[in-house]
Amino acid sequence: MGEPCCHPRQPRTDTVATRSKANALLHNRAMGACIIGLTGGVASGKSEVARRFAALGVTVADADAAAREAVALDSDGLAEVVAAFGDNVLQVDGALDRRAMRARVFDDAAARRRLEAIVHPRVRAALHAACAKAPGAYAIAAIPLLAESGGRDAWPWLDRILVIDVPLPLQRTRLLQRDGIDAALADRMIAAQASRLDRLAIADDVIVNDGALEALDGHVAALDAHYCALAWR
Numbered sequence: 001m002g003e004p005c006c007h008p009r010q011p012r013t014d015t016v017a018t019r020s021k022a023n024a025l026l027h028n029r030a031m032g033a034c035i036i037g038l039t040g041g042v043a044s045g046k047s048e049v050a051r052r053f054a055a056l057g058v059t060v061a062d063a064d065a066a067a068r069e070a071v072a073l074d075s076d077g078l079a080e081v082v083a084a085f086g087d088n089v090l091q092v093d094g095a096l097d098r099r100a101m102r103a104r105v106f107d108d109a110a111a112r113r114r115l116e117a118i119v120h121p122r123v124r125a126a127l128h129a130a131c132a133k134a135p136g137a138y139a140i141a142a143i144p145l146l147a148e149s150g151g152r153d154a155w156p157w158l159d160r161i162l163v164i165d166v167p168l169p170l171q172r173t174r175l176l177q178r179d180g181i182d183a184a185l186a187d188r189m190i191a192a193q194a195s196r197l198d199r200l201a202i203a204d205d206v207i208v209n210d211g212a213l214e215a216l217d218g219h220v221a222a223l224d225a226h227y228c229a230l231a232w233r
Helices: 046-055 063-070 076-085 098-105 109-132 168-179 183-191 196-201 215-230
Strands: 016-018 034-040 059-062 138-142 160-165 205-208
Touching: 034 046, 034 109, 034 215, 046 059, 046 138, 046 160, 046 215, 059 063, 059 109, 063 109, 063 138, 076 098, 076 109, 098 109, 109 138, 138 215, 160 196, 160 215, 168 183, 205 215
Parallel strands: 034 138, 034 160, 059 138, 160 205
Antiparallel strands: 016 205
């Protein structure tokens, strides 16, 4: 058996936090790369962080892209969606009408679970495959709904979880500005996701994104060095 790809967790610092996890999973893979799960609430800035890792040459496998591929035109996933929800969730060209699908499941927990049962296993498989073959010391799996989709239990091949955290009032303000929506819808969107505390509970590393976007550069650079140091060489 090989050595685990990551060493024990490090102590917390002011803005980039690392947390001990007694139940952290250790992996033995053919490649030496660690896999880092990147997550955060809506309008937290996780996409900005992902772009900065990608700019450093790190492979970033995106769950949103994998989810689109899972229900692409003529895919088995789309066929399952139609079987579960009917062809009224399709556009005239036969592709999934994503707006209609979102409206269908937004306030219907049972419908959302049916959709997730179709999409999530395909997304997990696609991200795992992309990260496992990635070059470099580590790879990033960008998973917006990591906490909502089962956390560590559902993603056992993640070596660490990086949470992009933002105070709730600031998250709400950014969401209102970004999407041009009313306050009621913004509150519903935030409430539909895992709570801030639930996300922090699964975090090994935390970036508190409560400042200017330029501040993310330093945080990402520090974590890049940290992950390279932890990776199995």
